[in-house]
Amino acid sequence: xxxxxxxxxxxxxxxxxxxxxxxxxxxxxxxxxxxxxxxxxxxxxxxxxxxxxxxxxxxxxxxxxxxxxxxxxxxxxxxxxxxxxxxxxxxxxxxxxxxxxxxxxxxxxxxxxxxxxxxxxxxxxxxxxxxxxxxxxxxxxxxxxxxxxxxxxxxxxxxxxxxxxxxxxxxxxxxxxxxxxxxxxxxxxxxxxxxxxxxxxxxxxxxxxxxxxxxxxxxxxxxxxxxxxxxxxxxxxxxxxxxxxxxxxxxxxxxxxxxxxxxxxxxxxxxxxxxxxxxxxxxxxxxxxxxxxxxxxxxxxxxxxxxxxxxxxxxxxxxxxxxxxxxxxxxxxxxxxxxxxxxxxxxxxxxxxxxxxxxxxxxxxxxxxxxxxxxxxxxxxxxxx
Amino acid sequence: xxxxxxxxxxxxxxxxxxxxxxxxxxxxxxxxxxxxxxxxxxxxxxxxxxxxxxxxxxxxxxxxxxxxxxxxxxxxxxxxxxxxxxxxxxxxxxxxxxxxxxxxxxxxxxxxxxxxxxxxxxxxxxxxxxxxxxxxxxxxxxxxxxxxxxxxxxxxxxxxxxxxxxxxxxxxxxxxxxxxxxxxxxxxxxxxxxxxxxxxxxxxxxxxxxxxxxxxxxxxxxxxxxxxxxxxxxxxxxxxxxxxxxxxxxxxxxxxxxxxxxxxxxxxxxxxxxxxxxxxxxxxxxxxxxxxxxxxxxxxxxxxxxxxxxxxxxxxxxxxxxxxxxxxxxxxxx
Numbered sequence: 181x182x183x184x185x186x187x188x189x190x191x192x193x194x195x196x197x198x199x200x201x202x203x204x205x206x207x208x209x210x211x212x213x214x215x216x217x218x219x220x221x222x223x224x225x226x227x228x229x230x231x232x233x234x235x236x237x238x239x240x241x242x243x244x245x246x247x248x249x250x251x252x253x254x255x256x257x258x259x260x261x262x263x264x265x266x267x268x269x270x271x272x273x274x275x276x277x278x279x280x281x282x283x284x285x286x287x288x289x290x291x292x293x294x295x296x297x298x299x300x301x302x303x304x305x306x307x308x309x310x311x312x313x314x315x316x317x318x319x320x321x322x323x324x325x326x327x328x329x330x331x332x333x334x335x336x337x338x339x340x341x342x343x344x345x346x347x348x349x350x351x352x353x354x355x356x357x358x359x360x361x362x363x364x365x366x367x368x369x370x371x372x373x374x375x376x377x378x379x380x381x382x383x384x385x386x387x388x389x390x391x392x393x394x395x396x397x398x399x400x401x402x403x404x405x406x407x408x409x410x411x412x413x414x415x416x417x418x419x420x421x422x423x424x425x426x427x428x429x430x431x432x433x434x435x436x437x438x439x440x441x442x443x444x445x446x447x448x449x450x451x452x453x454x455x456x457x458x459x460x461x462x463x464x465x466x467x468x469x470x471x472x473x474x475x476x477x478x479x480x481x482x483x484x485x486x487x488x489x490x491x492x493x494x495x496x497x498x499x500x501x502x503x504x505x506x507x508x509x510x511x512x513x514x515x516x517x518x519x520x521x522x523x524x525x526x527x528x529x530x531x532x533x534x535x536x537x538x539x540x541x542x543x544x545x546x547x548x549x550x551x552x553x554x555x556x557x558x559x560x561x562x563x564x565x
Numbered sequence: 566x567x568x569x570x571x572x573x574x575x576x577x578x579x580x581x582x583x584x585x586x587x588x589x590x591x592x593x594x595x596x597x598x599x600x601x602x603x604x605x606x607x608x609x610x611x612x613x614x615x616x617x618x619x620x621x622x623x624x625x626x627x628x629x630x631x632x633x634x635x636x637x638x639x640x641x642x643x644x645x646x647x648x649x650x651x652x653x654x655x656x657x658x659x660x661x662x663x664x665x666x667x668x669x670x671x672x673x674x675x676x677x678x679x680x681x682x683x684x685x686x687x688x689x690x691x692x693x694x695x696x697x698x699x700x701x702x703x704x705x706x707x708x709x710x711x712x713x714x715x716x717x718x719x720x721x722x723x724x725x726x727x728x729x730x731x732x733x734x735x736x737x738x739x740x741x742x743x744x745x746x747x748x749x750x751x752x753x754x755x756x757x758x759x760x761x762x763x764x765x766x767x768x769x770x771x772x773x774x775x776x777x778x779x780x781x782x783x784x785x786x787x788x789x790x791x792x793x794x795x796x797x798x799x800x801x802x803x804x805x806x807x808x809x810x811x812x813x814x815x816x817x818x819x820x821x822x823x824x825x826x827x828x829x830x831x832x833x834x835x836x837x838x839x840x841x842x843x844x845x846x847x848x849x850x851x852x853x854x855x856x857x858x859x860x861x862x863x864x865x866x867x868x869x870x871x872x873x874x875x876x877x878x879x880x881x882x883x884x885x886x887x888x889x890x891x892x893x894x895x896x897x898x899x
Contacts, residue, residue, distance in 0.1 A: 183714040183722075208710050239742035310877070312849040318834045319772075322759050326770035326836030329844040331761060333692030334681065341838045343770050344691060346759045347749060348680045353735045354699055361706035362876050364713035365574055371715065378879050385855055385875035388844060391693040392871050393598035395856065398841035399869045400598075405840075409669065409690050412599075417669055419678065419687040427688055429673035436665075476665055483670035485688045488739040488748045491676045494729070498674065500657040502733035503740055510742045515703040515734040516726040517656070518711070 182209020183521050187367065188271040188543070190215060190264075191248060194222045196321075196349065197383060198277030198305045199244040200356035200512070205273070205363065206247035207514055207523040213267070213539055214248045216532055217255060218561040225532070236509075237529050243512035245529035251540070252533030252561035255286045259559035264288060265296040266544040272370075273363055277305040280315050290378040301366040302378045305359045309382030321349035321383070328387035333394055335406035342406075354390065355383045357515050416452055419485060420460050422468035427485040430459070430475060439478040533563030566701020567631050567650060567708065572606040573874035573884045580604060581623065583636075585613040599694070602871050605859055606884070615639040629708055634663065647721040648711045650704040656727040668696040668728070675732025676739045676751075683754030700731045756805045761838060762813035766820045770836035771812055780831040785815045845870050854882055 187210040191202035199214075199222065206212040216222060224241035236242075251267075254260040265288075268274060274293060276283055283289060283304075290302045304310060307319035314327070322343040325331045328351075331341040344350040359381045366377040388395070394404050409418045409429075416432040432440055432455075441448040444458045463471045468484055475482035484490065495503070504513035506525045514523040540546040540560070554560045572578040612619040620640045624630060631650045632640070654666050672678045672690055682689035707724030733740075739749055754760075759772045773781050775798055782790045789795075789811050794804050801808055816824060821837035828835040839847060845856050856870040873884045 183710045186715060204706065208714075236743075239746075240738075243737065243742060308849065309853055310880075312852045314829075314849040317829050318832045319836065320759075320774070320834050322770055323772045323834045323836035326761070326768075326772075326838045327844070327847075329839055329841045330692055331768075331770060331836075331838045332840045334689070336682070336686070336689065340763065341761050341768050342681060342689065343759060343761055343772075344681060345753075345757050347738055348677070348736060350691060350695070350735070353737075354695075354702060357699070357702040357706050358875070361570070361702065361709040364706070364709035366878070368709070368713040371713070375879075380877035380880065382853070382875060384849075385853065385872065388850075388855060389872040389875040390695060390698050391841075392602035394693065394841045395845060395871050396598040396601045396859070396869055398845065399867060399871075401867070403840055403842060406692075409687065411669065411690070411694075414667070414669075417667070419673075421687075427673075427678075429670045429678060429688070431667035431669045479665050481665040481667040481670045483666070483673040485673040485678045486676050487679050487751055488676060488741055491674075491733055491736070491740055494674060496657045498655045498657055498659050499727065499730045499733050500660075502730040503737060509744070510740065512737045513730075513734065515699075515731055516707040516724050517730075518707060519723040519725065520720065521714075521722060 182523075183518065184208040184210035184364075187211070187273070189213065189273045189275060190267055190271050192274065192276040192278065192283075193305065194277060195224055196240075196244060196352040197355045197359070198275055199224070200352075201277075201303065201305055201359040201363070202275045203244050203247065203512070204356060204360035204515070205275075207525070208360075208364075209521075210273075212248040213271075213535070213543070214245060214250045214530060215255075215264070216250065216252050217260075218252055218533075218558065219254060219256075221532060237531075239509075239511075242509065242529045246506060246511050246525050247527055248530055249535040249539060250530035250533055250563065251536045252563060253536075254559050254561075255288065257557070257559045259554060259557055261287050263540070263544065263546075263554065263560060265292070266546075267539070268293050268296045268300060270543055271297065271300070272367060273301045273303060275303045275305065275359075275363070279318075280306055280308075280310060290376075294376040298376055299370050300376045301363060301370060302376075303359055303363050303366075303381060304379065305355060305381045306383070308384045310380040314384075319384070321351040321353075321355075322346070324351045324384045324387045328384050328391075329394060330387050330391055333391060333404050333406065335408070337406055337408035337410065339406060351383045351387045355381070355386055358386055416456055416459070418456070420463040420471075422463050422471050423465060424467050426468035428463060428468050428471055429483050429485055430463075431481040436478070436480050440475070440480050443474060443478045443480075531563050531565075533561045534565050536560055536562045566603060566698045567704040568607060569603045569605065570701070570705045570874060571629075571708075575883065578607045579623065579627075580607045580609045581614060582609060582611045583614045583639075584611045585615065601859060601869065605871065617641075617644065620644050628712075631704060631708075634661065647719075648708060648724075650708050650724040650726060652700060652704060653725065653727045655729050656725060660725075660727070666728075668694060671728045672696050672732055675729055675736055677732050677736045679751040680736065680739060682752045684752055684756075686754075688752065696728055696732055699735055700726055700728050703731050703734075753805075755809060758802065758805060760809055762809055762816055764813075764816040764819055764821055764824055764837075768838040769816060769821060769824050770838060771809060772834045772836060774834075777833055780833055781812075784827050784831050784833060785812050787811050787815050853877075857882075857884060 189212045193199040335342040472482045568578045678688040703726040859869045
């Protein structure tokens with residue numbers, strides 16, 4: 181029995197943040213219906229992968245849309261909008277991350293959704309929020325790292341700020357976890373008798389929230405800045421290159437000073453600079469595995485800096501659910517797991533409109549004649565199954 | 566972080582600090598800023614968590630406990646509430662391994678360190694405490710699921726959130742999802758497609774997608790960007806260092822504010838790098854009331870600001886008006 185079984189989500193989310201939010205809800209057992217249009221697809225559908233079969237769905241799309249069903253509705257048409265509102269009437273949540281202003285323009289504002297379903301939860305997962313001077317400013321995750329104060333604290337000590345970049349796009353990832361959690365908090369409220377909820381979930385707000393302590397410090401006159409890999413609570417923390425050219429991450433607490441000085445054969449009264457220099461030379465002379473083993477033996481945190489291949493090498497031994505396999509392919513997994521009601525992947529990502537007919541029939545109560553008329557009018561699209 | 570979010574949602578969150586001296590103490594932040602931020606709106610209780618009298622009184626009326634393995638072993642399963650979030654370093658066969666480890670070394674294992682910085686220099690961590698905070702988001706998400714689930718209300722359920730799984734989940738694009746695909750490259754420094762460039766009064770994040778390119782050329786106004794070697798995305802990928810240098814040379818005569826305004830007009834996703842003080846004063850954030858004043862300590866002369874919970878619930882900040890939030894839940898935190 182899954183946690184969200186019996187809950188229905190209408191997913192207008194595209195690319196990462198919106199689609200990944202709904203994917204988490206699907207993993208928890210909700211019925212998630214991905215809504216695209218005959219004239220507009222999720223852009224992730226055309227971000228090609230490098231797989232051996234050109235007919236495969238792109239990996240980025242697969243990763244964030246598994247466990248979903250798919251319907252295709254032209255929301256710009258009045259009849260398409262009617263279909264949407266009938267679905268809203270029998271659903272619990274609508275997730276969207278369109279450009280601000282698009283949903284009201286389609287006649288699907290929160291007020292209009294609430295008129296169709298007085299218990300609906302609308303989750304607007306946007307870059308900069310529903311309001312504010314920059315609400316309509318176009319952004320991607322790394323744009324928000326800059327404007328949220330996040331990039332200011334990332335970089336080599338005393339050098340230029342840095343962003344996580346296109347290959348991580350950090351705010352997009354965390355946004356999905358937070359948004360999914362907030363949607364479930366809203367569901368709890370609605371199920372407990374509360375009114376319909378519109379959640380204004382700004383990735384920019386979240387990105388600032390995730391460096392909340394930087395603003396506390398700034399309030400006290402400390403503007404912060406780049407410290408490289410140094411971090412409060414650690415006497416010394418950085419990456420060091422071993423003889424085999426592998427990088428090792430090391431964190432040394434004050435309480436471990438005596439042990440590491442003993443390992444390195446230096447006076448515990450030595451300066452941090454001297455400790456750093458000696459450690460750097462020590463690691464440069466030996467292989468990474470030996471260096472890590474010796475440091476860990478001394479009680480010091482040390483680990484190799486891994487790439488994607490190294491990460492997969494730790495699967496089942498050190499991590500178990502972050503990446504999953506479905507139908508012989510890897511997809512994004514789960515950020516957490518639940519004993520007794522495990523998150524799982526039951527179906528692969530859908531083709532466009534592959535479930536249009538069954539959703540209209542089973543969920544919205546249309547009969548075959550009505551569905552045919554909607555197809556004829558171009559208000560819906562029935563995709564290949 | 567998990568408790569901080571629940572507190573902002575209106576829960577009564579009790580932060581339990583073990584004072585028996587038998588467990589690893591949490592690292593004390595250098596200026597208390599982390600504690601100040603994360604402990605907002607929580608109650609604090611000190612005691613010996615392995616003392617059944619202390620813990621049973623504390624947990625008897627709690628709906629949820631958020632704890633690590635040390636605390637779980639000390640308290641014992643029978644004393645815990647039905648819903649718990651168990652935070653660990655690892656899952657899989659090493660789920661019971663306790664360390665030595667840090668956020669930094671877990672970030673190394675999860676490949677996140679490999680993604681930031683210059684390829685010929687040391688890998689870099691992201692600012693702040695992203696690994697631990699993201700773990701907090703994961704635990705919050707799982708617990709919110711348990712509390713929302715109609716059928717799980719009466720079942721004893723445990724959310725398991727591991728630091729390494731969280732980092733791998735965040736860094737999922739580092740793994741080759743297609744069987745025969747090469748391992749994605751790591752940090753690319755000055756040759757990154759998206760990167761930070763200098764301008765007259767600071768820095769700007771140069772972020773754009775394929776459709777943005779013509780508008781970026783218009784905004785930069787340097788004819789060199791219209792040359793054949795930048796004509797397609799592949800051409801640009803082959804010449805990213807030179808591309809960034811051209812953009813930077815144009816931006817060095819413009820301020821961040823000017824660039825922000827030009828980017829807005831052309832619908833370009835460029836981002837001026839604001840420092841924390843500038844973020845607090847930013848008109849967009851002021852209009853959204855993103856920052857709230859925390860309670861001042863006795864003798865403190867300055868106002869202390871921190872971001873509110875990053876959601877507006879029917880247009881309202883939950884931390885500003887908790888009565889407009891969801892039904893209250895009680896959460897006990899260890």
